[in-house]
Amino acid sequence: MKLKIKKFMVDAGRPVVFMHENTARNLDVHVGDRVEIQKNKRKIVAVVDLVIGFLNINEIALSRDILNYETLKSGDLVDVKAVFSQRSSLIIAKKMQGEKLSKKDIYTIIEDIVNNILTEPEIAYFVSAVYEKCFDIDETIYLTEAIYKTGNILSWKNNVVADKHSIGGIPGNRTSPIVVSICAAAGLTLPKTSSRAITSAAGTADVMEVITKVDLESSNLKKIVEKTGACLAWGGSLGLAPADDKLIKVERILNVDPESQLIASIIAKKLAVGSKYVLIDIPYGDGAKVSKSEAEKLKRKFLIIAKHFRINMKVVLTLGNQPIGDGIGPVLEIIDVLKILNNSSTAPKDLEDKSIFLAGEILEMTGKSQKGSGKLTANQILYSGKALKKFNEIINAQGRKKVKLSPAKFKKTIFSKKNGTIKIIDNKIINIMGRKIGCPADKRAGLYIHKHLGNKVKRGDELLTFYAESKEKLNDSLTFFKSTRPIKIN
Amino acid sequence: MKLKIKKFMVDAGRPVVFMHENTARNLDVHVGDRVEIQKNKRKIVAVVDLVIGFLNINEIALSRDILNYETLKSGDLVDVKAVFSQRSSLIIAKKMQGEKLSKKDIYTIIEDIVNNILTEPEIAYFVSAVYEKCFDIDETIYLTEAIYKTGNILSWKNNVVADKHSIGGIPGNRTSPIVVSICAAAGLTLPKTSSRAITSAAGTADVMEVITKVDLESSNLKKIVEKTGACLAWGGSLGLAPADDKLIKVERILNVDPESQLIASIIAKKLAVGSKYVLIDIPYGDGAKVSKSEAEKLKRKFLIIAKHFRINMKVVLTLGNQPIGDGIGPVLEIIDVLKILNNSSTAPKDLEDKSIFLAGEILEMTGKSQKGSGKLTANQILYSGKALKKFNEIINAQGRKKVKLSPAKFKKTIFSKKNGTIKIIDNKIINIMGRKIGCPADKRAGLYIHKHLGNKVKRGDELLTFYAESKEKLNDSLTFFKSTRPIKIN
Structure with missing residues (x-):
């Protein structure tokens, strides 16, 4: 169908077109369906979003995302036709029946995701089918390859490009800025990209954003890494593994995270960023994403997939049965990181120890330290101030x-009502309280944990402090605390 | 958060709000998430759809759907907060793990669907979980009850309210207008509501719409049924079982139709419309939705659920291994119906026979005929012209x-290339060809089937005629015909 473009200055954050109800009916499309818009040889797929009163039946309005990207202007005639994801639909239905998917099947789905041809409910059916019927090793390899090859790929002059990744789930646990600073100070190249919080109070990108710009363009990121040896950037603006971002968006809706997609997502991002040496941290235990036996199983699969793609990988299992570090929330976490880099006497020892352990492993993997002396080297780099110097280079x-690093103004501290020993600090509840108090949008909001597992407490000791930007959010989080009691004392 | 309403005349077909990117970020919502808008005590839930350049950070624009429905106007201050479907999410996750859902669980999900709190990908996860892990009888009963009680419910003075329903899948098969006319002529009350086509060339509502208005308001529909004894209306505008419409929309994406949802959907609609006697037609066989043994299983479940709700139900299994009637497509199908009602010599015998059979069953169930003589009574009503008279009353x-009932102008007939007997006419391919040729939007487009299963054909006999509104659609459908060859001759 030929339609005339009408100017409509809307930022939809994704390619969206608007058309008259009758036009949509003639095209046999509904809100949320996809259409292909063609002019000359250029084609773009966009979501049918709204049926607007001010449009005539022969007109189509395009969101600014399309107008900026394509050379289309008001009055242009374009060919518009419905796009159906028939091939992908059949493939998803096949997986729902429990059949194994071929390499071509998986590429078809991932390409349709990248090109906006699959809708979110279709992606949900795909995620659900993979969750229910599982991917075997072959399918996980195809998925990894399809995710990384359908996006941008970075490459580096230096061959010793290293990276670390945690599967997440533990509040605090902000090791990346410290590990990256130590390893870059030792001469390694670490193009570290991180995500924003999905269901927790803060992701590394949210934390770094407190003190530096994290949404970098590819070319700028390359310059920074070539100059300083590393970066601590947000991965979302680089076009690396774009299918993964869309999969994660749908996965987070129900926190459905099929194992094969978790592995493919992480390895695809590392391949896209050009890392050759990768350390994976799998926290396990009560309140972590996985138990110890699940962690062992996951580790074996990670190593098989990494080997296929010739990544030099080490997987460490770390105890993740409580938050790591004292602060939870962007500002409170960057304060912890800076205390450690500055060798402050009030720095959280657990976060420092874990960071040194991880950095030591990377130094050994890459031959920067001898077997057995990685931790020692990492320690020396941290205590000498070299890590802080490198961190500042990267940030600059x-x-x-x-920015003045102080927590939000509304504050409430919880005190112990008895003498005893801390037995439980529930990660999942702490994460939800962190969201309720306003994180990650409210950067200065968060929680401060005064006592960790095994610590002795006396009646009246401080246990937990809440920081919020409004009384309402403070009360929301406190109410949830009172109904769930995530800290238990014996 | 307090936001100021800005006027924005947009018909979105569902409640949608527009806000500035930073406002969305502060509310911690993304495109597709839900927000609750409150003024005084009134609350409405709407979808966050776009982040528009022309809005300030303290403003919100509402789609006309909301502005018409609620007493809100430009400049009003409203409270806006994010709505999360946390309860429903936990319940869906529970079903994904294979646990049985409680009555309360199922009501929570269905209420959240009706109130726009669940997003489409969330509904897809729910449908998928029910498909994978199945609902037992209790869960199916809760689902049926929740779907029908969360919408409008019609009631009637007359207690002998009857209805028929086919589970669908067979092209043509337009029995409802004939069955309803015969049974209403016999004195029964039949508030028949039908759907539009979901994946086929036409639904009963699309076919009736060729010659009469089908989108009736509840009060008007009641008047029509009380005056004429029946209606042949579209079910979508009556607010009956609204959750079902939203479930079907997500199900059609992948044609996932869990058995329990199929049963709940049909029985809930019949309960909502106030039917006490219901005849269910389950077509089975090659190219139908179910095999004979699946049909038997489905029949048993239908009867159990109907009994729980005190519906007097009969389920018949009919052979559905080919299209029924000659025409496929809205105009071509209403022509078949009118030929039968007018006792024309060219009326399709298979459609007439099936309609008389179904009408006879209803007449016997409701005591309008003695056991064994229902078909005879139905025949008499049809041949006497009473059915046609009743049909015209309803239509008027x-x-x-x-409207002049003629098929679309672009036409192509397929002739037999050999002598033999028709062995296969593939329902599924015929349905897809019907869509490709423009149905149901192009009312006059469609297919005409000259020969049915078992018919002898000679080389050069007409097999199938295609009608289309454009050469492009004609060719689309023909190309598909040539690559699939849905008619086989032995």
Whole structure:
């Protein structure tokens, strides 16, 4: 169908077209379906989003995302036709029946995801089918390859490109800025990209964003890494493994995270960023994403997939039965990181120890330290101030922000009502309280944990402090605390 | 968060709000998430759809759907907060693990669907979980009850309210207008509501719409049924079982139709419309939705659920291994129906026979005929012209359209290339060809089937005629025909 473009300055954050109800009916499309818009040889797929009163039946309005990207202007005639994801639909139905998918099947689905041809409910059916019927090793390899090859790929002059990744789930646990600073100070290249929080109070990108610019363009990121040896950037603006971002968006809806997609997602991102040496941290235990036996199983699969793609990988299992570090929330976590880099006497020892352990492993993997002396080397780099110097170089190169690091103004501390020993600090409840108090959008909001597992407490000791930007959010989080009691004392 | 309403005349077909990117970020919502808008005590839930350049951070624009429905106007201050479907999410996750859901669980999900709190990908996860892990009888009963009680419910003075329903899948098969006319002529009350086509060339509502108004308001529908004894209306505008419409929309994406949802959907609609006697037609066989043994299983479940709700139900299994009637497509199908009602010599015998069989069953169930003589009574009503008279009463009451009943102008007939007997006419391919040729939007487009299973054909006999509104659609459908060859001759 030929339609005339009408100017409509809307930022939809994704390619969206608007058309008259009758036009949609003639095209046999509904809100949420996809259409292909063609002019000359250029084609773009967009979501049918709204049927608007001010449009005539022969007109189509395009969101600014399309107008900026394509050379289309008001009055242009374009060919518009419905796009159906028939091939992908059949493949998803096949997986729902429990059949194994071929390499071509998986590429078809991932390409349709990248090109906006699959809708979110279709992606949900795909995620659900993989969750129910599982992917075997072959399918996981195809998925990894399809995810990384359908996006941008970075490459580096230096061959010793290293990276670390945690499967997440543990509040605090902000090791990346410290590990990256130590390893880059030792001469390694670490193009570290991180995500924003999905269901927790803060992701590394949210934390770094407090003090520096994290949404970097590819070319700028390359310059920064070549100058300083590393970066601590947000992965979302680089076009690396774009299918993965869309899969994660649908997965987070129900926190459905099929094992094969978790592995493919992580390895595809590392392949896209050009890492050759990768350390994977799998926290396990009560309140972590996995138990110890699940962690062992996951580790074996990670190693098989990494070997296929010739990544030099080490997987460590770490105890994740409580938050790591004292602060939870972007500002409170960057304060912990800076205390450690500055060798402050009030730095959280658990976070420092874990960071040194991880950095030591990377130094050994890459031959920067001898077997058995990685931790010692990491320690020396941290205590000598070299890690802090490297951290500042990176922050400055990305674009340091002038900011006073203080927590939000509404505050409430919880005190112990008895003498005893801390037995439980529930990660999942802590994460939800962190969201309820306003994180990650409210950067200065969060929780401060005064006592960790095994610590002795006396009646009246401080246990937990809440920081919020509004009384309402403070009360929301406190109410949830009172109904769930995530800290238990014996 | 307090936001100011800005006027924005957009018909979105569902409640949608527009806000600035930073406002969305502060509310911690993304495109597709839900927000609750409150003024005084009134609350409405709407979808966050777009982040628009022309809005300030303290403003919110509402789609016309909301502005018409609620007493809100430009400049009003409203409270806006994010709505999360946490309860429903936990319940869906529970079903994904294979646990049985409680009555309360199922009501929570269905209420959240009705109130726009669940997003489409969330509904897809729910449908998928029910498909994979199945609902037992209790869960199916809860689902049926929740679907029907969360919508409008019609009631009637007359207690002998009857209805028929086919589980669908067979092209043509337009028995409802004939069955309803015969049974209403016999004195029964039949508030028949039908759907539009979901994946086929036409639904009963699409076919009736050719000659009469089908989108009736509840009060008007009641008047028509009380005056004429029946209606042949579209079910979508009556607010009956609204959760079902939203479930079907997500199910059609992949044609996932869990058995329990199929049963709950049909029985809930019959309960909502106030039917006490219900005849269910389950077509089975090659190219039908189910095999004979699946049909038997489905029949048993239908009867159990119907008994729980005190519906007097009969289920018949009919052979559905080919299209029924000659025409496929809205105009071609209404022509078949009118030929039968007018006792024309060219009326399709298979459709007439099936309609008389179904009408006879209803007449016997409701005591309008003695056991064994229902078909005879139905035959008499049809041949006497009483059915046609009743049909015209209903059409006139709903609002007859003046229309010339002729098929679309672009035409192509397929002839037999050999002598033999028709062995296969593939329902599924015929349905897809019907869509490709423009149905149901192009009312005059469609297919005409000259020969049925078992018919002898000679080389050069007409097999199938294609009708289309454009050469492009004609060719689309023909190309598909040539690559699939849905008619086989022995």
